[in-house]
Structures are given as C-alpha cells and as structure tokens.
Amino acid sequence: MNTHHAKVLIIGAGPAGSAAAIYAARAYSKPLLVTGLQAGGQLTTTAYVENFPGFAEPVKGPLLMEQMRQQAENAGTKVMYDIITFVDLSMRPFRLQGGSGDTYTADALIVATGSEARWLGLPSEKTFKGFGVSANAIFDGVFYRNKEVVVVGGGDSAVQAALDLSNLASKVTVVHRRDRFRAESILKDRLLSKPNVKVIWNQAIDEVIGEHEPNKWVTGVRIRDVKTGDVRELPTHGLFVAIGHDPATALFRGLLDMDRAGYIKVGSWSTKTSVPGVLAAGDVIDPVFRQAISAAGMGSMAALEAAKFLAETVETREVEIIGVYG
Numbered sequence: 001m002n003t004h005h006a007k008v009l010i011i012g013a014g015p016a017g018s019a020a021a022i023y024a025a026r027a028y029s030k031p032l033l034v035t036g037l038q039a040g041g042q043l044t045t046t047a048y049v050e051n052f053p054g055f056a057e058p059v060k061g062p063l064l065m066e067q068m069r070q071q072a073e074n075a076g077t078k079v080m081y082d083i084i085t086f087v088d089l090s091m092r093p094f095r096l097q098g099g100s101g102d103t104y105t106a107d108a109l110i111v112a113t114g115s116e117a118r119w120l121g122l123p124s125e126k127t128f129k130g131f132g133v134s135a136n137a138i139f140d141g142v143f144y145r146n147k148e149v150v151v152v153g154g155g156d157s158a159v160q161a162a163l164d165l166s167n168l169a170s171k172v173t174v175v176h177r178r179d180r181f182r183a184e185s186i187l188k189d190r191l192l193s194k195p196n197v198k199v200i201w202n203q204a205i206d207e208v209i210g211e212h213e214p215n216k217w218v219t220g221v222r223i224r225d226v227k228t229g230d231v232r233e234l235p236t237h238g239l240f241v242a243i244g245h246d247p248a249t250a251l252f253r254g255l256l257d258m259d260r261a262g263y264i265k266v267g268s269w270s271t272k273t274s275v276p277g278v279l280a281a282g283d284v285i286d287p288v289f290r291q292a293i294s295a296a297g298m299g300s301m302a303a304l305e306a307a308k309f310l311a312e313t314v315e316t317r318e319v320e321i322i323g324v325y326g
C-alpha cells in the first residue's frame, strides 16, 4: 500500500478527465489520472463515434479513448488503474483512498467521474438484470444474434443502441413513452430506415416478464399505452434500457455543492466548485449538452483553472517556505 502525491489529481478517464490530464501535464503539474472502474468512460462502450472533430471517418470509441490515454501519458500524466472510494476535502492537500488500498494526496483535484446509466426502477428489471436486461448494447448485443429485442428510450443512447442491435438481432422494437424521439436527426432517420426496426410510440414498460431458475431469462415485457391505459405483452429475448444517465457524484455528496439531481455546481464560465482547489468537468456538471466534445472542452478548462489555482496558492506557499527556511 503506497501513498502517491500529485499537484493535480484527476478522477475519471473519459473525455473530460483525459483532456484535463493532457492540459495539466503540459503545464508541468505531473498529474495523476485515476481511471475508475470503466477506464475510458462511456465511449469505451460506443461502437463508433462520428461527431468528435478530427476524425474524417467514424472512429471506434475504445480506440478514441485509448488514443486520449496515450496522448495524456506522452505528455507526462501517470495513469493509475484504481477506484477512488473515499475523499476528504476538509484540508489541503486533499486526501483520497483507492480501492487498491493506496492513498492519494493532491494540491488540486479535478472531478471527472462522468455519469452512469439510469434504470427504470422496476423490481422485475432488477430480477432479470444480467438475464436478458442490459444497459449496454455493445457488450451484451452478441447474445441476441438473430433474436428479437426491445430497446426502451427515445434519446441518442436509445437510438444508437437500437441501431447497433439492428445489425445483430432479427428484430428490434423501440418502446418510447412519447410520440417523438429527442435523438439527433441523422440517427433518427438512420433508425427509421432500418427494415428490422419497429418503433412503438406512447408506451411505458410496466414489467419485465421471464422464466425463473433454472432457465432464468427474459421472455417479454408488459407495456402500457400512456394515452389509453391499455396493457399488453410484447414477447422479447432481451430488454435494453437506454433512458438517460445520472451524474456519478455520490462520492462527493455532502462535500461539494450539488443541485437536486446530483450535478456538481460550478461558477459561470468556470469549473470551480464550492471547495477552492476542486474543479469539476464533463457529465458531472452538465445536465444539458453531455457530449464527448463538450466534456473534453470542460476538462481543458479545469486543468487551466487548476494551474492558476496552484500558481496562486500552493506554489506561492512553497516559495514562501523556501524564503523562510532557505
């Protein structure tokens, strides 16, 4: 069990954390980047990224994130494959505990822990999670080759998941609670032109139906027409839940000011949180745009603000100490 100190410690290795690491390294702050459970973040479960500038052709999500990590390391970042489990922001240097048993201390901290998939919250959804219920079409899609699946949701995640699954499954039914998608136009058009995709509008999923042990697996979903209240069963081999994401900020509850939904509050045109020296970037502060490119932009802002904070506080203090004892 070791203790690592960094001038700048970044938690999270998605686009926000990676961009913060690249910028912080270039400011000679020798950053430490602690990746968390899903090193590379959500884009590692995205087949192709088509809207990140700099790539004329679609780029594989995992490859894009691998490039960002390498770029950060080449610039001077040290990457730690660890999960932060405890944070103490009551004094500086900040103190963090890793799941590995290692301790981290940092003069400035950048929170870029991203967001996590939202679930419907049905008891039957919980029962069949991993047995036909999934939130990850890229990882779990292979189990549904030539089978029928249902996707619930109407945003970019749902439409992208349905598109990915349409290349494997025999039929994809998208169940959406309203009568229009909120997804990007290009994705919507692409989905609606797929011959093996059907969209059922104005329907909510009330229950996941399935067989129990020893052949535990989903066999269907009970859907309800939100306008008429009519209920019916839809047979399916799998349910993909893609109804949005919530900020992954539980670790900072009570430590940093947040709104009711758990987004960390920052200043206008700033990534400064309620604790001096703690910056936040990406999905943890953004309930509106939540794009890889905007997250990367916020990561760069956080690193620049961390450098300014260090110049005004820690480094000045070091100079003062040298002045007294030197």
Ligand code: NAP
Binding pocket: 051, 119, 120, 152, 153, 154, 155, 156, 157, 158, 160, 177, 178, 181, 182, 242, 243, 244, 245, 288, 289, 290, 291
């Ligand atoms: P989102 O945009 O918030 O969409 C969530 C969808 O799920 C909405 O259609 C919503 O319905 C529906 N929904 C929410 N709660 C529900 C519930 N309890 N039951 C049934 N349906 C429910 O979330 P997202 O699709 O995960 O996208 C998040 C962000 O990531 C967005 O900014 C998106 O642009 C971005 N993203 C981009 C890409 C891309 O660029 N290719 C890919 C993935 C994600 P309503 O429409 O009725 O609210």
